[in-house]
Amino acid sequence: MERLNFKLYLQNCYIMQENERLRKKAQLLNQENQAPISQLKQTLSQSRPSAHPKPFPAVMLDLNS
Template identity: 45%
Template structure:
């Protein structure tokens, strides 16, 4: 009942050949798939970056508009302040002409 090496080899080959193996892809296919995956990831990252850039641009424009409104409001308040100060000086200078009342 000894099995010689040729019989053993033949049965071993038969045993391993009976298993279903995944077909091996060629190196070119693997490289193409890897390249395609990387390029798709880069494209997705680029789109995400564009979207973030657009959001930041819109936020920046909103801030600039608000800044301009505040600048106009500050200018109006400054003009009003100057007018009130001028009226105050007129009243104070008018009071300086009269001597203080002695009670």
Template identity: 55%
Template sequence: MFVTNLKESPFSLSLSSTCFLSQTEMEKVNSKLYLENCYIMKENDRLRKKAAILNQENLALLGQLRQKLAAAATAAPIPDLNVSSAASAGATPSSKSNK
């Protein structure tokens, strides 16, 4: 059994209720909590390994994207979209303002 929230855990006990448990009951609860902790640590380890693999994949994809963008930039220059169509047709903004 894997419990993500210890407040929802059937094994969690408040401090006031622990005073009324016998030693064998406490050992039983402690054993269950220990097993739950082992499951959590195993799941964390699995997720950590998966995150490392995904990070490596992301870095590889980023490298490929950078190579493609660099190749595309050298193959054809990207037009400047901030230049108005009038300026590209030969009129400059300064010549319009002088009239």
């Protein structure tokens, strides 16, 4: 039983490390996407007629929350 618990403990540690690595990677990718998304929003707002502006849909998820 102790051997099984230790094996599960090691698997849990590995999963937590992998989760942290993937979380950091997702956060980095999200940061990299911020500039193109801002440029796209700016381009769309400039090309839209100002008489009836439509709200820009939220296309970005906040991964920091």
